[in-house]
Amino acid sequence: MSNFLYLFRGGEKAFQKLSQEEKQAHMEEWGKWMGGLKEKGHLLDGLPLAENGKVVHNRGELVTNGPYAEGAEFVGGYLIISAGSLDEATEISKGCPIFDYDGSFVEVRQIMDLGEYV
Template identity: 80%
Template sequence: MSNFLYLFRGGDEAFDKLSQEEKQAHMEVWGAWMGGLKEKGKLLDGLPLGKDGKVVHNRGEVVTNGPFAEGAEMVGGYLIVSAKDYDEAVEISKGCPIFDYEGSFVEVREILSMEH
């Protein structure tokens, strides 16, 4: 088994246009999806990210407001899941609720060990 990072991109503009009731319903879908992954022992961690941030350059010589990605490219959250391989990690990601509201994509990346 390996751990994989899911980076969620896009969907914020469509989500922001929903009514409060629609937003709540969508968050319940996320909760159900993540709860199912947790019950199966696949979900290790995951949270949404704030829209604002800072970008640090040259060991702090320059600090700018960011991130600067376009809306569809903005990382809005992450999950860490456990899967046997990339194929399983990709298959799990296909059920992600981000696709319900014009989310651009889920980037799936294996988390590597720092040990040699």
């Protein structure tokens, strides 16, 4: 088994337009999806990310507010999952609730073992 990172992009504008009840229902869908991943032994970690942050350039010579990506590029959260292959991790991501409200995409990336580079 390998570990994979899901980066969730987009959907924030559509989510903000929902009523409080719709937001709650959507978050319950996330809870169900993530609970199912946990039950199957796939979910290792994951949380939403704050909208604000800092971007560090040139070893700290320049620090700017950010990130300020376009709506479709905005990274709203992440999960770390365990799967047998990139194909399996990709298949699992297709059930993600981000697609319910105009989420652009889930970026699926394998987390490499540093031992592979040393």
